[in-house]
Amino acid sequence: SQQGEEDPQALSIQEGENATMNCSYKTSINNLQWYRQNSGRGLVHLILIRSNEREKHSGRLRVTLDTSKKSSSLLITASRAADTASYFCATAPARSNYKLTFGKGTLLTVNP
């Protein structure tokens, strides 16, 4: 069954603006990860946040995790045209060490 659900499905912004994408999930998790997929390419890992963490930063990326609401957000600050891609959240369930379940993704378009 679908675990992560990203919101919005599509987001279009101007270069320099911030982009926020949200992810909701249903069951207890061990960790939550965000990936980026450029058109026609494989997925690239961006950041991993563990269930006992609330916020994590990596360069222009900021991820938050609220386990009580079963939700996460990915903020990209000062966006660039090169950030145009699909962004996926993926959850690692607490009771399984093996499987990541991906959401349907948010398509981000950054206009120059």
Place this chain on the structure above:
Amino acid sequence: DTAVSQTPKYLVTQMGNDKSIKCEQNLGHDTMYWYKQDSKKFLKIMFSYNNKELIINETVPNRFSPKSPDKAHLNLHINSLELGDSAVYFCASSHLGLAGVLTQYFGPGTRLLVL
């Protein structure tokens, strides 16, 4: 050096044919995966091997058979291809830590088109 590689990159074939996709990783990971991404970009896990042992086998038609000759390779064989098999197939690898599934590294994908 490519971390996770797949061949072929494109595969166009007729319905009913049998085809294989190969995957190799040089990251020293102990776990490899096959995913299917449909036209709406939904990424679904199909199989996973940990140290050559099948650990994930999702609801996939038995026309799909994975094979892992060693930890660095995971191949996918598809029998009697159908139109609905058209998709992009991604291989991925990772370590399995005590904290659960860690970062996965993806190959570039194999675009399969069944005519």
